[in-house]
Amino acid sequence: MHKVLIIDDSDINLTLIKALVLKLGDCEPILFERPLEALEWCRDNVPDLVIVDYMMPDMDGLRFIAAFRALHGRTEIPVLMITANDQKDIRYEALLGGANDFLTKPIDRIEFSARSRNMLALRTGQKFLADRAAYLAEKVEERTREIRERERELIFRISRAAEFRDPETGAHIQRMAHYSEIIARGLDLDDASCRLLLKAAPMHDVGKIGIPDYILLKPGRLTPQEFEVMKRHAELGYELLKDSGSEILQAGAEIALSHHEKYDGSGYPKGLKGHAIPLFGRIVAVADVFDALTSERPYKKAWSLDDALRFLENGRGAHFDPLCVEALLAGWEEVLEVRQRFHDEEMPLI
Template identity: 60%
Template structure:
């Protein structure tokens, strides 16, 4: 595609001369205007490869023309060659401040005109090639990053699947509680990236249960105090399994695994921390996890009525749960019900809302 050279000059003979010179440049086409305002209107819809503009013009002079062009989106780097009289040094200084790149002085030397125009066009082409290369590199990085994220998600899926094989309380449970967690994060005003992160990390909240003996993990009745002490170790088992990774996803999952059994009043485990000292992802997952556990039927218990489970959350706000997380969960109730209906006790599916 030919390079476009915009020529703006109110003198017809200059337009004829400059247009003829531009034709001598390789693969160039001249757009000529004797009215600077019409030229400005053309530039609004086009990005030329070079602008050649005279200073002395009626109504809209060259300085104002340059200023207005530079204010247009996408026109900051268009090379501008300004034509001035030999004694107009102050004008050239002002033009440089406004964004002119080079100058020609009257009377115009044809050889100098061609050399300066050719050089500016070549530099502009090189800049465009660099921009295209940078865009290509950015695209390649984006694709590589997406591949890493895809592998991380597969890791999450397989780890969550491993927990499902050992723990009858998983399956669709991890899908519901992960989506509940995302809804709470949304209502709390967390960033979209954090909402996605907790959606993908929450399924690993109980991965540490792979380290708990079947005699305790699968016991149908109530655990003894000693057995419960063993069961509580799953929080740290999960943390030890996941922490230390350079992956932001696995770091978040490790934080959730360790902290989702902490209670807002400090009576939880494994570390007995309280309030906002508990990481926000752990506080969110605590609400999502307990609600779904209460409202799900298991071999050792019947499902609670939803209203009863909501009452439990409200009663526990400030003691067991972060009140802000409980409020956020209830504020998203319409979406909560959509999640409950979508994810039933079926084999593990892809995690999505």
Template identity: 60%
Template sequence: MKIAIIDDTPLNLVLMEKLIGHHPGWTPVTFGVPGTGLQWCLAHEPDLIIVDYMMPGLDGLEFIRRVRAEHARDDVPILMVTASDERKVRYDALEAGANDFLIKPIDAHEFNPRVRNMLMLREAHLATRTRAETLAAEVRRATEEIHARERETVTRLARAAEFRDPETGAHIQRMAHYSALIARRLQLDADYADAILQAAPMHDVGKLGIPDYILLKAGRLTAEEMAIMRRHPVIGHDILKDSSSAIIQLGASIALSHHEKFDGSGYPNGLAGADIPIEGRIVAVADVFDALTSERPYKPAWSLERAVAWLEDGRGRHFDPVCVDALLSNWSEVLRIRDRFGAEV
């Protein structure tokens, strides 16, 4: 246990240093200049501070106030040594943050028990801190386990939809990363951008409820078949909406809103502009861009130039203009995502 002693009287320093040195495990660190002692106490973390009241330049009260101003030092016990028995001095010292007092001349029979009591208080504080840190670490581990299970659930839901849809795992990865890219370029919260990366793959989970003869049809859908296909956002929302997971709740919103159009001509609810949740507006751009530039059994992949022209033509009609601009304004990152997830997975 390190004990910082600050006193401008050399005789007092020698006396207290000797008293402390008699106890194994107690290490005195002495300072005759209060400013130097303050710098050391702020740069280190002593287990006990013993400071004189009457010192030139920086008295004991101001010394204590400056130590206590540092939040990391608010549980270090402080003994103030004073020749004064005036109550106001004691009141001021307690107000400043002193824990106990020693009256000069120092009595060894009083000094040792008070120091021992203060160090026992310090040990209790350290034990509490250790327990708190251990508990915080356990909470972090438990939280990460929950997040890992959420990610696994999301992945399995997305994979389940893939088995019934000609879209591929590479498409799911690309559109999710495009979505996160757009969120970041819109300067949305970093946690939100990470959440949309995890939630976007659930956008078409409602296709689990669409019959195969419609979902896998190579030709153009009839009006009746299109009406059934357009139910998949509501089906996906119903699958996901009651989850206690914030990520899956975000996935429910994406599933319901990613086919809405900025001009109100989309489905299922005909929402327009800012009435469409931002996550739906983001995923609409990311999903369509990757669908256009990906090969499907029913169409070849479009060139990047043709897909970009389609997005720009749809600004303000199909797509939120700021989401289109956010994707296209970081073209090098778009190409990096395409290269990274170019192979079907």
């Protein structure tokens, strides 16, 4: 049903045009004698065709069209202006001001029908294209969501591939990723950065895929030579992920390379110090160590929360960025909720 807005200060003209509009079929005429009232109606309603007289009190047709076109989303709606036969200059001005076509007085019924149908056909085409654009946009968003979901699953599985070769569990990567997000929010990072970190943090140890089992699975302390081999996992992870076109995998590469750096410069692989260490690396360093300390492994018992917090506190400014430690402590209630949600025997997707 097309909404046809009719504005004319003459009751006779309104009655006549309404009757002509009804004869078009599938149309709902909406009548106004005062253009200001019609304009107010247009703020909350979208007509499919506007038929407006030129000579009216308070606001003539030219001013009405200009005000109507200024409303959001009203620039393409067809407008027919009614003028007298001798008002050619007015018609020219109206064309420049946004009118699409004209009706001359006295109104010819056949001309009215033809011009109105043309304008309504134009509007139908506009609505079809708008609906089509909205449909395509929805499909693009749907496909984008599917791609992102597949990327998310792939990232999780890549992360799990490293964990399968490590005594750590799948739940570990969930906990440390969520701890990382808690720290990021505590540092007032924007929402997009927090979401990116949550998705990228699980890849921090993906380079362990390239570490020999006799070192990775050794139950006892590593020799200095073995530890040098183990340290290579940071650079291996970076090399594996760095050339991806995915923002998440690029962030994962940065985290893999930097999460074993220490705030005082004594970490590896590059011995970066302070803020020279990427922020995501500084965040994940705290989250990863905290979860490793408080998780039981075949080669160690879990530390108590108090002992783990004491270790983080003692490592402020040496191993850890002090602000990252502070942010973890500030989100302590959320930390406990994450520990409760992700148990070692559970491996849900993030």
